[in-house]
Amino acid sequence: MASGREERVRENLSKQVAPALHIPDAVRVGVIACSEEHELWLQAHLMACEGCRAPLIAMLLKRTAVGMGRPPEVICAKARDVMFRYLEGGAEPDDATFAHIASCDLCDDLFFEPAQAVVLQEYEPEHVGEVD
Numbered sequence: 001m002a003s004g005r006e007e008r009v010r011e012n013l014s015k016q017v018a019p020a021l022h023i024p025d026a027v028r029v030g031v032i033a034c035s036e037e038h039e040l041w042l043q044a045h046l047m048a049c050e051g052c053r054a055p056l057i058a059m060l061l062k063r064t065a066v067g068m069g070r071p072p073e074v075i076c077a078k079a080r081d082v083m084f085r086y087l088e089g090g091a092e093p094d095d096a097t098f099a100h101i102a103s104c105d106l107c108d109d110l111f112f113e114p115a116q117a118v119v120l121q122e123y124e125p126e127h128v129g130e131v132d
């Protein structure tokens, strides 16, 4: 049914060993420094880029079961840096980083919100069967 599309996505994924290397350094540095302009760029990028979204969604699905009783132990800049490494194919963020991203409004907006928004959109009935 979803003939060509899934195949194309899979093809793309296999080509993208380090999917996020196309995020410019300036954006990465800007986001770590909490520059709003760069935060907006990243949010838009995550909405549009399946390669970057996939690891975020994988992380969300895997971690929702983990209880987060602890307050964030890391600062935004540190947590964001770890997230970028993860998006670039690095190690999965540790619990402290995940707890920070999930419980910090600013960081949650930045990484998880765009990814979740797209997932929700895809499940909305009016979008079913739509191929872009």
Ligand SMILES: [Zn+2]
Residues within 6 Å of the ligand: 019, 020, 022, 023, 045, 049, 050, 051, 052, 053
């Ligand atoms: Zn991307």
Ligand SMILES: [Zn+2]
Residues within 6 Å of the ligand: 075, 076, 077, 079, 100, 101, 104, 105, 106, 107, 108
């Ligand atoms: Zn934060």
